Amino acid sequence: MMFALADANKFYASCEKVFRPDLREKPVLVLSNNDGCCIAMSREAKRLGIKMGMPWFQIKQMQLPEQLHVFSSNYELYASMSNRMMALMEELAPRVEQYSIDEMFLDIRGIDSCMSYEEFGLQLRRHILSGTGLTIGVGMGPSKTLAKSAQWASKEWPQFKGVLALTLANPQRTAKLLSLQPVEELWGVGSRIAKKLNVMGITTALQLAQANTVFIRKNFSVVLERTVRELNGESCIALEEAPPTKQQIVCSRSFGERITTLEAMQQAVCQYAERAAEKLRGERQFCRHISVFVKSSPFAVNEPYYSNVSSETLLTPTQDTRDIIAAAQRALERVWRNGHRFAKAGIMLNDFSSTGVAQLNLFDEQAPRPHSQELMKVLDTINQTGLGQIWFAGRGTAPDWKMKREMLSPAYTTRWNDIPIARII
Ligand SMILES: [Mg+2]
The missing domain is CATH 3.40.1170.60 (MutS, DNA mismatch repair protein, domain I)
Structure with missing residues (x-):
């Protein structure tokens, strides 16, 4: 690999x-x-x-x-730039996995038959720079963990110019690098595990690579044992081309200013419900369980702290924003208390299925809404393609509910009105 x-x-x-x-x-x-x-x-x-x-x-x-x-x-800008960057990388490698908003794993087996790995890394860097204006670092190795370590080193030492490959053909080089990498900087090693390792005298990645796998499994876990194997060049963590479907969607936010009226809270919850429903459709899932939570600030002085959550279970799984908003509002009414100054609220969707056709209750009068899927598709298309923004009236008139964003840059890449203008002098 x-x-x-x-x-x-x-x-x-x-x-x-x-x-x-x-x-x-x-x-x-x-x-x-x-x-x-x-x-x-x-x-x-x-x-x-x-x-x-x-x-x-x-x-x-x-x-x-x-x-x-x-x-x-x-x-909005970061997600769009991320998409561009990922699309450009896919042009140069057939199998890829997006790991985070700005990181991607690439399967580069066999590339060395036409160029060196370093050359490939430099080519990838130029490709992304010319296509997006962004600079990337590229680490390469026979396992994901070693690729991550190489990437860490490429940033740590400027002489690598952002590109570093570790190969099985040159174990001394890998050992040298790992001897300089603190164990807490390793991929998949959290600070708690790093502390425990340090106590045992394992402070560098090389020391962990040389540890006995049975000992590590006994004292830690199979997960850390896998890290040890990966550090020795044995690939144990495969490329995940299709990320696993989410089992839960959460949309929540702290408010820019405290919320004190039910009406304002209903508007905020309506907006979170809309966003959660849109994410749910993006995952091609339906949900049956909808919870809403509200919180006052635990740090406020002379104010009683209040926090509560309430849930609704639907008979039929849904991905229709209208069903999710209605359920969220019913849940909200149960947890709302007058007199508190709320600092945060959110919505959680659970109990997913990949189809909305659940077993219909014989006496159930809540049949699925007609043309629900078509309507939601129209909604998402308008909102996601920059044609315009439509939202539910329950949100009130603010397109984005009262988030404080006083220094927001334009949506250069996703809104026609914000497109940058170049002046040639
Ligand atoms: Mg980064």
């Missing part, structure tokens, strides 16, 4: 820079939902001493030698 892992550098911050060439060498920061804290930044921002997770109000007070360019998170 031979895998490549391609990973975009500083993905969110780089997406913001692609359409703003004036920011190329400037410090760029991306904030979490509701402009809460820093979730991504460019190299230049990191150099200024900003840390991931720092609250925005704190960053604002810092005395910096340079102007900071700050953006609210623009997931």
Whole structure:
């Protein structure tokens, strides 16, 4: 086997820079939902001493030698850039697995019969850069874990120029790299396991690779045993071309401002229900179980904390937004209490099936709605292709319910009105 892992550098911050060439060498920061804290930044921002997770109000007070360019998170833009990047990678490798929004595993077996792995990595990098303006790092190895380690090293040491291949033909090179990689930086090793390993004297990836597999299985798990085998070049984790279907969909959010009226909460829940239903259709699933939860802030002083959840089970599995909104509103009415200042709410869909034709109850009067599938298709097509936005009146008049996004960049790649204009001087 031979895998490549391609990973975009500083993905969110780089997406913001692609359409703003004036920011190329400037410090760029991306904030979490509701402009809460820093979730991504460019190299230049990191150099200024900003840390991931720092609250925005704190960053604002810092005395910096340079102007900071700050953006609210623009997931519409990031998802679209991610799609472009993935499509470009698929052009160069027949079997691929999207691992996260900015990472992809590629099956590159046999590529070395026409070029070296390094050449392939450089070619992939150029291809993505010219097609999207994004820079990727490429790590390659005979197992997914080794490809991940190579990718880690390609970022850690600039002399690799973002491309590094580990092969079975050169075990000394692999051993050298693994001796420099702390065990907590390994793919699939969490901080809790890393601590336990450290106590046992295993601090580097090489020491873990040399550990006895029986000992590891006994003291940890088969999962970590698999990591040990993978580090030794034995591929145990296969490429997952089709990701497993989700078993649960959650849509929730903290509010920009507290919610105190039932009407406002109904609007918010309506919006989450719409989004959850759309995701459900995207997974080609139907659901029967719908829960709604509401919470006040556990940190508020002089306020009683209140949190509750309620569920509805439908007789017939559905993927129709109208059924999901109706069920969510019934559940909401049961958990709503006047007098609280709500900070967060959400909806959860469970009990999935791949078809809506459940056993109909003989006396059931809630037959499926006529033309439901066609109507939902029209809805999704309009909303997803940029033709326009339609939503249910229950959401109120705000197209996106009251999220604080004061520094949002345009939807350059997904909205006609936001398309960047190039001026030639
Ligand atoms: Mg990345």
